[in-house]
Amino acid sequence: MAKPVIEVRNLGIEFYRSRRRRMSLREMVLKRQNSAPSETFWALRNISFDVARGEAVGLVGGNGSGKSTLLRMIAGVMLPDEGHATVRGRVAPLIELTGGFLGELTARENVYLAAGLHGLTKEQIDARFDEIVDFAGPQVQAGMDMPFRHFSSGMQVRIAFALITTLDQPVVLVDEVLAVGDRAFREKCYERMENMLSGGKTLFLVSHSEHDLRRFAERGLYLASGQLKSDGPIDEVIAQYNADADADAAS
């Protein structure tokens, strides 16, 4: 059997409960201790699962259940304290979409910079530039030489989405980004995601929208307070999540 594309083993990450984990030198010297409470909690622990090539997995769970943290560790922008998350192949992260973009540069420079950060060479970007701009829409096309911060936030997300999905990387991570954009663009995004799926990409999706989850994912993972509660067909997982949520609301 082929090796799984995403392999997560005994994954755990510990956070400080206090927002103030940053230390102050003045405090360390004068009081000889850090006044921030050193209490910690495990945002995720003992998480293990595999995702095979071409699978579409939906991640379900309430707020603060560790969904985004898990996604970040798979994307490699956060490091676990226990276990490991291995991804075979490069990742196109649709997380914090406009993160790699800088307001003072023009949209064109930003496309080259962000694509470069994701490992594309200049020639590869040249070849895909038109495709990216086409997808982002005509309003964007007219302003490619405008500073990025002059775009509306919706337009910024459009460019970023167009760019990341054009990277053509084997693993795609999606964190709630489908909610953005107007109706017409959202339809375009759905279409593109479906194309990526039928093109054999592996999809990992975080969403609160049952509609989106059912539409894209076949398999579901249910996270509750840092533990992996269930792993099965998406409909069953959603049903279990809803049952738990209803039970919580009733009690």
Next chain:
Amino acid sequence: MIGVSQFRGLMANRQVVRTLVERDLRVRYAGSVLGWVWTVLDPLLMALIYLVVFTVIFQARRGGHQPYFLHLVTGLFLWQWFAQNMTETSRALLSEARLVRSANLPRELWVVRVVLAKGVEFVLTLPVIAAFTIFYMITGQTKLHWTIVLLPVSLVLTFLLSVGIGMILAPVTVLVNDMARVVRIVLRLGFYATPVLYSADMAPPVLQKLLLFNPMSGILELFRSGFFKGEMNILSVSSAVVLTVVLLFVGAFVFKRLEPAVLKEI
């Protein structure tokens, strides 16, 4: 082994480093040469001020190597690169927090990139030093020494030293609030603890021994040796080489240790 895998990761992403360095330079030199003028003007004016203070006001018989102005210019230019590396690397992760959070790249890259960009700026100022050297050679006040061929070595050492210390400063600044202030103060002290204004052989023996623990002292000695007559202090240069290598490994180790905490915080 610590350091080796990090080096491999950086080499695999050298295209990205290049993109980032080009962007830094484009932002700095956007549309004009004024950016270059600023990099040159600051150390030149400082050199002029020190020249006036020490030779006209204090009337020191010997300020350092002669001609003293060339001594100041060489020292101040290299020191400026090093000092900027320190302030910029300490902010390297914080100032690019959004990029660090969204791209899966070896995080050491953010430190290396700053030092490289500042290094290119420094290399662009070398013609100014060359112009002064030629002027003093024509007027017969100095002549080049064969050790001028070691000049690139001193630049490589400055680069490695800056990356080493930068890999300690960058993550610590994320975790400790007032680190940036500490860096500023230490740099100001470091300026006088490095033979920028004077030359190491003028210091009393005890201080000369202390200077051996300052890697920038030996590196500056190596950098300057080609411009002036006189012996290069081999002991001080070898001490700088050893300290640079040690700091590079310490930096790589500290960076790896603090990386998970930094990523949670940023």
